[in-house]
Amino acid sequence: MGINFEDQTTLFNFVVREGNGVKGMIDSGLSSVPRPFVQPLSERIPTQKALTCEATQPIDLSNLDGPQHKEVAKQIVEAAETLGFFQVVNHGVSVELLELLKSSAHEFFAQAPEEKSMYLKEVSPSKLVKYGTSFVPDKEKAIEWKDYVSMLYTNDSEALQHWPQPCREVALEFLNSSMEMVKNVVNILMENVGVTLEEEKMNGLMGTKMVNMNYYPTCPSPELTVGVGRHSDMGMLTVLLQDGIGGLYVKLDNGEWAEIPPVHGALVINIGDTLQILSNGKYKSAEHRVRTTNIGSRVSVPIFTAPNPSQKVGPLPEVVKRDGVARYKEFLFQDYMNNFFGQPHDGKKSLDFARAE
Numbered sequence: 001m002g003i004n005f006e007d008q009t010t011l012f013n014f015v016v017r018e019g020n021g022v023k024g025m026i027d028s029g030l031s032s033v034p035r036p037f038v039q040p041l042s043e044r045i046p047t048q049k050a051l052t053c054e055a056t057q058p059i060d061l062s063n064l065d066g067p068q069h070k071e072v073a074k075q076i077v078e079a080a081e082t083l084g085f086f087q088v089v090n091h092g093v094s095v096e097l098l099e100l101l102k103s104s105a106h107e108f109f110a111q112a113p114e115e116k117s118m119y120l121k122e123v124s125p126s127k128l129v130k131y132g133t134s135f136v137p138d139k140e141k142a143i144e145w146k147d148y149v150s151m152l153y154t155n156d157s158e159a160l161q162h163w164p165q166p167c168r169e170v171a172l173e174f175l176n177s178s179m180e181m182v183k184n185v186v187n188i189l190m191e192n193v194g195v196t197l198e199e200e201k202m203n204g205l206m207g208t209k210m211v212n213m214n215y216y217p218t219c220p221s222p223e224l225t226v227g228v229g230r231h232s233d234m235g236m237l238t239v240l241l242q243d244g245i246g247g248l249y250v251k252l253d254n255g256e257w258a259e260i261p262p263v264h265g266a267l268v269i270n271i272g273d274t275l276q277i278l279s280n281g282k283y284k285s286a287e288h289r290v291r292t293t294n295i296g297s298r299v300s301v302p303i304f305t306a307p308n309p310s311q312k313v314g315p316l317p318e319v320v321k322r323d324g325v326a327r328y329k330e331f332l333f334q335d336y337m338n339n340f341f342g343q344p345h346d347g348k349k350s351l352d353f354a355r356a357e
């Protein structure tokens with residue numbers, strides 16, 4: 001017997017509550033987009049080819065170790081001050097591992113629904129692992145066309161014990177092999193504003209680390225849906241592996257959207273709200289979104305780095321002194337997270353929480 005996807009409660013329960021996901025819905029033979037996924041007109045993404053973001057020609061990080069260090073650091077700073085997005089190659093993560101990450105993401109989502117739904121927040125055997133659909137489906141006007149699994153890092157042994165079987169080893173290796181690069185980039189950005197972060201402060205600001213695997217199933221009517229709605233990331237830096245399908249868009253200063261083109265072997269890096277706040281607005285957390293497509297299912301694997309929940313966050317004193325004004329207040333990062341996850345994606349509205357009165 002088929003499921004009646006016409007009934008919105010039945011559909012929501014099947015996809016979200018029972019954890020069949022958008023993938024489960026599509027696999028059951030559905031050939032049109034059900035109402036709860038249809039975005040308001042203002043959020044839909046035009047299907048004609050977007051601008052390609054020329055500014056994201058990959059930066060070669062191997063040059064950081066040579067005579068070109070200054071030039072490369074300048075490219076990173078410039079990207080952080082303008083677009084908030086850039087791509088890197090020679091980042092310390094092997095291209096073989098990047099391939100394995102994509103295939104293990106496909107492997108995770110190809111499992112039977114029961115193998116995934118066991119990680120739904122309410123029943124997950126580990127508080128480190130959460131599987132779901134969309135961002136905050138209970139509160140959104142329209143559900144995002146995306147299933148994901150999220151793996152929080154505490155230490156290697158807990159990751160290997162609790163993260164889902166098909167991806168635990170590769171996801172952990174991805175996290176560990178990119179951390180040095182992430183810290184180098186953060187240090188370059190800090191140095192540029194005259195700040196040297198002590199080891200302890202750096203660890204506090206980067207204490208939350210999480211690897212996600214996103215799965216965007218093929219969509220019968222991409223013009224009606226979004227993979228991820230407009231948002232900025234809340235943390236310090238996000239490192240993202242995307243596959244060859246494309247569809248990640250960043251908002252330009254002039255309000256237009258440009259696509260971050262997939263580059264084989266490259267990683268995408270974007271600035272999060274926390275870095276914008278620490279730098280008193282000098283660095284820009286980038287507003288971005290993901291479109292869906294009917295050419296195939298897409299996977300992406302972001303690493304999010306963010307402060308410890310107990311960390312106090314506010315503009316760095318050295319920067320405030322120079323600027324003569326603090327554009328953001330000081331707050332506990334836990335409170336920022338609660339606010340961030342408490343409402344649907346809405347561009348850069350998340351930053352309002354930190355705005356100085």
Ligand SMILES: O=C(O)CCC(=O)C(=O)O
Pocket residue numbers: 212214228233240242247248288289290299300302
């Ligand atoms: O899938 C992507 O390319 C980006 C996903 C994203 O923005 C996120 O997970 O925060």
Ligand SMILES: [Fe+2]
Pocket residue numbers: 231232233288
């Ligand atoms: Fe994001």
